Amino acid sequence: MKFAFIIDPITKLDPTHDTSVALMEAAQARGHEVWITSAHHLSIINGKAIALLEPVELQPVKWVDGSWSVTKEWYLLHPEQMLNLEEMDVVFMRTDPPVTIPYLYVTQILDLIDPQKTLVLNAPRGLQAANEKLYALNFIEVMPETIVSSEASVIRDFVEKREAGVLKPLGGKAGEGILFLEWGDRNLNSLIEISTKWGREPVMIQSYLPAAKEGDKRIILLNGEVIGAVNRIPTGSEFRGNMAVGGRVAQTEVTAADRKICDAVAPKLREDGLYFVGIDVIGGYLTEINVTSPTGIREIDRLNNSQIGLPVIEWCEGFKG
Ligand SMILES: Nc1ncnc2c1ncn2[C@@H]1O[C@H](COP(=O)(O)OP(=O)(O)O)[C@@H](O)[C@H]1O
Numbered sequence: 001m002k003f004a005f006i007i008d009p010i011t012k013l014d015p016t017h018d019t020s021v022a023l024m025e026a027a028q029a030r031g032h033e034v035w036i037t038s039a040h041h042l043s044i045i046n047g048k049a050i051a052l053l054e055p056v057e058l059q060p061v062k063w064v065d066g067s068w069s070v071t072k073e074w075y076l077l078h079p080e081q082m083l084n085l086e087e088m089d090v091v092f093m094r095t096d097p098p099v100t101i102p103y104l105y106v107t108q109i110l111d112l113i114d115p116q117k118t119l120v121l122n123a124p125r126g127l128q129a130a131n132e133k134l135y136a137l138n139f140i141e142v143m144p145e146t147i148v149s150s151e152a153s154v155i156r157d158f159v160e161k162r163e164a165g166v167l168k169p170l171g172g173k174a175g176e177g178i179l180f181l182e183w184g185d186r187n188l189n190s191l192i193e194i195s196t197k198w199g200r201e202p203v204m205i206q207s208y209l210p211a212a213k214e215g216d217k218r219i220i221l222l223n224g225e226v227i228g229a230v231n232r233i234p235t236g237s238e239f240r241g242n243m244a245v246g247g248r249v250a251q252t253e254v255t256a257a258d259r260k261i262c263d264a265v266a267p268k269l270r271e272d273g274l275y276f277v278g279i280d281v282i283g284g285y286l287t288e289i290n291v292t293s294p295t296g297i298r299e300i301d302r303l304n305n306s307q308i309g310l311p312v313i314e315w316c317e318g319f320k321g
């Protein structure tokens with residue numbers, strides 16, 4: 001089968017960390033053709049989604065004696081071709097956030113792909129519908145107390161009642177712009193002003209979960225089923241657990257409470273075509289649902305000696321029937 005991956009420039013990917021590379025390796029290991037393209041290489045011609053695609057061959061990275069073994073030339077590109085994306089069996093949309101207007105245009109180009117011919121994941125309609133922060137609010141029964149507002153008075157009131165809160169820009173990722181808000185902090189008003197762009201942009205505020213010190217669990221779901229999990233523990237003076245800001249990764253269990261959350265979100269994820277998703281869970285509460293380019297596979301595989309990219313690719317094979 002032919003697998004296409006819409007990714008950020010391959011030169012910028014870290015083969016020891018990026019889940020897109022793990023998925024491409026798994027597709028190659030299963031004997032499939034792997035092609036790559038990027039968002040700005042997509043066009044519509046005669047009503048069809050067309051892409052400038054490059055076949056890629058990967059030299060899989062390996063974890064040997066406590067460190068990654070990576071060859072300098074970990075990928076080899078072959079000459080590019082303009083192809084109708086319906087010639088691919090599977091298209092993975094794996095561009096990193098932020099979800100900008102051009103990003104949404106790309107999902108609308110992907111809307112033109114005939115689902116009978118090609119599986120696109122995550123489904124463009126799901127990517128259009130699911131803001132990574134707001135989408136979790138479909139499941140407030142498993143979330144910490146959360147509000148969304150651009151009103152300074154509303155935000156101040158929430159923080160005052162709880163002494164503390166966590167502010168999240170709605171379009172952020174990897175810990176960007178996440179703030180710990182504390183009642184009595186002399187910068188509180190200023191932080192609210194800057195984050196809401198002086199009341200013009202809504203942000204999310206969540207009650208602060210002290211369990212965040214023990215970690216922020218990333219659970220990877222494939223069509224609503226758990227396929228792996230990893231804990232990310234804040235280090236030093238940092239309160240955020242994201243790997244991008246130095247969070248230490250550690251093996252973890254998926255608890256009964258975590259499974260309850262997964263069961264709560266799974267039907268809607270399936271309905272919205274959000275087949276490959278990473279949910280974030282802190283102290284048994286759902287804090288975020290990552291749908292654009294969830295990561296974590298490399299760390300899960302390294303800690304558990306697994307290869308969870310394989311079931312993802314096998315599931316895609318089965319989806320085509
Ligand atoms: N409600 C919360 N209480 C305590 N810490 C939180 C809370 N929500 C998020 N965090 C911390 O902030 C980090 C980033 O939050 P998250 O919502 O996952 O946004 P993103 O990963 O997209 O930047 C988490 O890894 C966690 O350490």
Ligand SMILES: [Mg+2]
Pocket residue numbers: 174175280288
């Ligand atoms: Mg997160």
